[in-house]
Amino acid sequence: MTSLTDRYLAATLRAVPAARREEIAIELRGSIEDMIDGRRAEGRDAETAEREVLTELGNPTQLAARYADRRLQLIGPAYYLAWEKLMKLLLSFVPALVGVIVGLLEATDGGNPGGAIGEGISTALMAAIQIAFWVTLVFAVLERTNTSLNLPAWTVDQLPEDHTNRQITLVDTAAAIGWLVLVIAYLPIQHFRSFVPSADGENLPILDPALWSFWLPFLMAVLVLNVGLEIAKYRAGRWTWPLVGANAVLNLAFAVPVIWLISTDRLLNPDFVNRWEWLSREENLNNLGTVAIVGTVLIVLWDVIDSARKAYANRH
CATH class of the missing domain: 1.20.58 (Methane Monooxygenase Hydroxylase; Chain G, domain 1)
Structure with a gap:
């Protein structure tokens, strides 16, 4: 055996339990000798055969881990x-x-x-x-x-249903409906419990209470219709052009009033705005309104375009 094999054995044995080193050394040295003899019988010279065998055995640290039954992964x-x-x-x-x-x-x-x-x-x-x-x-x-x-x-009973052509999953539908329900519930809740106190400790609604005369009930009705749309989407299993049209109408029915209310400073409760020094500054309020309007427009455009793209893909 050359120093190359000795060095390989030393590197391997360094990482195995001391009690097993002699046993592993004898076994590994014998395996290396047999593998080298086999390659020399095929016509290779001793040095080439030795290098090929040690290369095939691989990293000595990994080989030692196999001998010691030690895992080299964090989560197996x-x-x-x-x-x-x-x-x-x-x-x-x-x-x-x-x-x-x-x-x-x-x-x-x-x-x-x-x-x-x-x-x-x-x-x-x-x-x-x-x-x-x-x-x-x-x-x-x-x-x-x-x-x-x-x-x-695991049993075969756990296999999921075959939804090869389904775009709308139950998880997506449940998440969307859950989010809509939270928003619908928060609109009246914030009027009575917004977690923002006024100067005298009373509840301070975030949205202008005057909107309850029409706009807030209207927006809640639109959100309820969106819940119905989510159910219809799930039952269809994929986007269709009628669903795309309904989605666009409901998006506009919600976004247009919100954008108009923001642009005319009618969405937020004036007392809520004045409660915060930062928000009561006109330039800050305008900047916040601009960000909200741009964000609303981008979200609506993305949602409508994405639904249309999926409906188009279904037809082609």
Whole structure:
């Protein structure tokens, strides 16, 4: 044996338990010799055969891990799917929920809406990082200790329905309807409990109470129709041109009044605007209105164009 094989053995044995080094050294050296002899019998010279054999055996650290039955991955296949499912579930709502709560508390107590938004976003990001770290750490420990999760065995009954041509999934529909219900519920709730106190400690509605004479009920009715549209989309399973048309009409029915109310300074409660020094400045209020209008227009355009694109793809 040459120093090349000795160096390979030394690198491998360095990473295996001391109690097994002699046994592994004998076994591995014998395997290397047999493999070299086999290649020399095929006509290769000793040096070439040795290099080919050691290259085929691969990185000695990886080989040592196989001998020691030591995992070289953080989360192995036995635990990966459970880890992935839990991560997706927690990251889907916990950071956003924490960020919104912190942002509302900061806006209520700190009197700085701009800072409250930044605080909410940074808190949401930190929550996501903490979730990713701790969940991964727990599963890494479970992996290393071979702890059984006692998960039910997979059966064919768990196979999903065949929705090859379905564009609208139940998850998408449930999420959309859930969001619409929250908005519909918040419109009247904010009139009685907006979490923003006035100077005398009373509730301060965010939207102008005068809008209850027509516009807020109208917008709530449009949102209710959007719930019906989501149900119709799910039943159809894909975008159709009638659904695209209904979607465009409902988008315009909601966006046009909102844009008009923003541009005429009629959307927000004047007392709410005056409650915040930053917001009561005309230039800041105008800038916020411009951002809201541009955002509304972009969202509507994207939604209508995306639905039309999907309907067109279904027909071609």
